[in-house]
Amino acid sequence: MTIHHHPGDETLLRLAAGTLGAGSALVVAVHLEGCTRCREHLAGFEAVGGAILEEMPPAPLAADLFGRTMERLQAIPSTPVREPPPKKQPALGIELPQAMRHCEVGPWRWLGPGFHWSKVKLAESPEAKIMLLKGRAGLHLPAHGHTGLEFMQVLAGSLSDERGRYFPGDLDEADDEVDHRPVVGRESDCICLAALEGDTRLHGILGRLLRPLVGF
Numbered sequence: 001m002t003i004h005h006h007p008g009d010e011t012l013l014r015l016a017a018g019t020l021g022a023g024s025a026l027v028v029a030v031h032l033e034g035c036t037r038c039r040e041h042l043a044g045f046e047a048v049g050g051a052i053l054e055e056m057p058p059a060p061l062a063a064d065l066f067g068r069t070m071e072r073l074q075a076i077p078s079t080p081v082r083e084p085p086p087k088k089q090p091a092l093g094i095e096l097p098q099a100m101r102h103c104e105v106g107p108w109r110w111l112g113p114g115f116h117w118s119k120v121k122l123a124e125s126p127e128a129k130i131m132l133l134k135g136r137a138g139l140h141l142p143a144h145g146h147t148g149l150e151f152m153q154v155l156a157g158s159l160s161d162e163r164g165r166y167f168p169g170d171l172d173e174a175d176d177e178v179d180h181r182p183v184v185g186r187e188s189d190c191i192c193l194a195a196l197e198g199d200t201r202l203h204g205i206l207g208r209l210l211r212p213l214v215g216f
């Protein structure tokens with residue numbers, strides 16, 4: 001699988017710093033699963049971040065805080081951290097990525113002719129705006145813009161807009177500047193995982209369709 005579209009450096013830095021929204025972080029985590037290049041970039045950013053932290057002079061309160069934190073840590077019984085069991089997910093016609101195994105995923109729901117969506121929920125961030133979108137082969141999606149960042153990872157099929165063509169493994173970051181009109185490739189249906197960052201709102205008919213359903 002050749003990946004042509006990756007998250008930007010700023011997005012990977014925000015992921016490393018823990019400041020990326022939960023929904024966007026999930027979409028990027030799905031991308032990282034299949035992208036060695038971005039995993040390496042992220043590891044580089046994390047290493048730099050760690051070095052900066054190490055070089056920072058200790059704060060005056062830190063010594064006492066450190067002692068108390070160590071006491072607390074020693075008091076915690078050393079049972080291994082158990083990951084929550086994977087959620088039971090509906091049959092959506094594709095195998096969902098590993099990064100989504102703890103998500104609550106709804107069934108496909110009709111959104112328009114040839115166009116379906118499924119709500120994706122994260123237990124720890126129920127407010128995150130995340131969804132799976134499925135478009136029929138050859139479908140022209142309504143033109144839309146947004147007031148913030150939209151992250152989208154292609155899971156199956158392909159999609160193109162004025163900026164290029166996106167295949168499985170590709171991640172698209174669209175900001176305020178982008179007003180696009182995606183078209184689904186003719187070879188098969190396209191399934192994408194999408195997240196809107198923070199207060200991002202979709203404009204145009206797509207926004208009007210989705211807003212009453214998902215509150216976007």
Ligand SMILES: [Zn+2]
Nearest residue numbers: 006007035038
């Ligand atoms: Zn990548």
